[in-house]
Amino acid sequence: MNERFSSMLLEKAVSEFAKLPGVGRKTAMRLVLHLLRQDTAAVEAFGNAIVTLKHEVRYCKVCHNISDTETCRICANPQRDASVVCVVEDIRAAMAVEATQQFRGVYHVLGGVISPMDGIGPGDLQIESLVLRVAAGGIKEVILALSTTMEGDTTNFYIYRKLEKMGVKLSAISRGISIGDELEYVDEITLGRSILNRTPFMGGVGS
Amino acid sequence: MNERFSSMLLEKAVSEFAKLPGVGRKTAMRLVLHLLRQDTAAVEAFGNAIVTLKHEVRYCKVCHNISDTETCRICANPQRDASVVCVVEDIRAAMAVEATQQFRGVYHVLGGVISPMDGIGPGDLQIESLVLRVAAGGIKEVILALSTTMEGDTTNFYIYRKLEKMGVKLSAISRGISIGDELEYVDEITLGRSILNRTPFMGGVGS
Numbered sequence: 343m344n345e346r347f348s349s350m351l352l353e354k355a356v357s358e359f360a361k362l363p364g365v366g367r368k369t370a371m372r373l374v375l376h377l378l379r380q381d382t383a384a385v386e387a388f389g390n391a392i393v394t395l396k397h398e399v400r401y402c403k404v405c406h407n408i409s410d411t412e413t414c415r416i417c418a419n420p421q422r423d424a425s426v427v428c429v430v431e432d433i434r435a436a437m438a439v440e441a442t443q444q445f446r447g448v449y450h451v452l453g454g455v456i457s458p459m460d461g462i463g464p465g466d467l468q469i470e471s472l473v474l475r476v477a478a479g480g481i482k483e484v485i486l487a488l489s490t491t492m493e494g495d496t497t498n499f500y501i502y503r504k505l506e507k508m509g510v511k512l513s514a515i516s517r518g519i520s521i522g523d524e525l526e527y528v529d530e531i532t533l534g535r536s537i538l539n540r541t542p543f544m545g546g547v548g549s
Numbered sequence: 550m551n552e553r554f555s556s557m558l559l560e561k562a563v564s565e566f567a568k569l570p571g572v573g574r575k576t577a578m579r580l581v582l583h584l585l586r587q588d589t590a591a592v593e594a595f596g597n598a599i600v601t602l603k604h605e606v607r608y609c610k611v612c613h614n615i616s617d618t619e620t621c622r623i624c625a626n627p628q629r630d631a632s633v634v635c636v637v638e639d640i641r642a643a644m645a646v647e648a649t650q651q652f653r654g655v656y657h658v659l660g661g662v663i664s665p666m667d668g669i670g671p672g673d674l675q676i677e678s679l680v681l682r683v684a685a686g687g688i689k690e691v692i693l694a695l696s697t698t699m700e701g702d703t704t705n706f707y708i709y710r711k712l713e714k715m716g717v718k719l720s721a722i723s724r725g726i727s728i729g730d731e732l733e734y735v736d737e738i739t740l741g742r743s744i745l746n747r748t749p750f751m752g753g754v755g756s
Contacts (some may be wrong), residue, residue: 349622361595382603
């Protein structure tokens with residue numbers, strides 16, 4: 343035990359916080375002392391929130407997103423279009439798409455991307471369940487919304503090969519210049535692709 | 550409730566983490582998903598550490614440092630010199646002094662510094678208990694180790710006036726050039742003071 347700590351309970355709490363990614367011991371100390379200044383109910387709310395989440399969290403049996411119930415709120419929502427499935431890497435990607443408020447379909451969370459370097463193959467991901475989901479019928483379009491990395495591209499291609507003969511429309515999120523970017527600062531690959539993949543100009547702003 | 554979250558439990562946990570100082574919602578999400586990937590025992594250890602600390606923490610009746618027991622480990626240690634008391638602002642300052650391994654005396658934690666701007670007066674700090682501690686006898690030296698800010702200086706002076714006639718040696722941590730600093734980058738006030746407060750050169754490195 344470190345003599346710097348006058349309290350073992352404090353040392354234990356700081357050690358636990360310092361295990362979090364990107365949190366060093368000084369930051370951990372600052373966070374723990376901050377919580378210690380809050381009232382007991384607030385500290386209990388903090389501690390219980392993460393423990394309860396861990397105990398009670400489930401994964402949606404349809405889309406594999408994190409859920410409180412057997413079927414997640416998005417899959418269970420009758421106002422969402424269950425015939426359009428957006429394939430994402432993880433829950434954070436699903437949340438990023440939700441935040442745009444541009445998508446009213448449903449999701450399929452793969453749980454990662456194919457990455458031989460990290461020992462992640464198709465069998466480690468929810469790809470087979472996507473194929474079964476499409477095979478079960480009712481799905482018109484599958485939108486591939488993975489990261490624009492080599493691993494994302496590999497996974498896109500793998501899924502494409504699995505689904506191409508199943509009579510479902512396959513699309514991928516568009517790649518190009520970010521809104522607000524100045525052309526001279528865009529990297530050559532993105533700019534080159536955005537010229538090749540140019541879209542008809544409809545006369546509107548941002549179209 | 551935010552529809553972006555497929556799980557209310559997840560949203561609750563993220564909200565709790567986002568209350569921590571310096572933690573935004575994206576970081577909170579990253580920390581919560583990190584914990585969710587750990588096993589249940591690890592998550593319980595994390596949650597329980599902070600709740601247990603909040604429930605069971607006490608403050609040492611002698612030095613007011615955070616403690617697991619009525620008297621803290623430093624005050625209770627017979628190998629520490631109880632006749633030399635280092636006055637610090639808070640527990641982090643006490644830990645910083647401990648980390649130097651240069652001090653074998655004991656502490657007195659004020660719980661802050663006098664700051665009229667923040668509404669903190671002498672009565673809000675453990676100054677009266679310091680006076681009583683000195684009055685009780687057995688203390689030869691009081692080392693003032695507060696921050697070198699206006700508030701720290703004000704508090705130093707206030708304590709000096711309270712203790713100056715009590716027959717105890719009063720000292721303050723030395724101020725000057727940090728070890729390893731190059732003179733041209735030192736601010737003028739520090740450099741000026743370090744010339745005025747020059748110390749006899751003993752011929753050694755760093756002396």
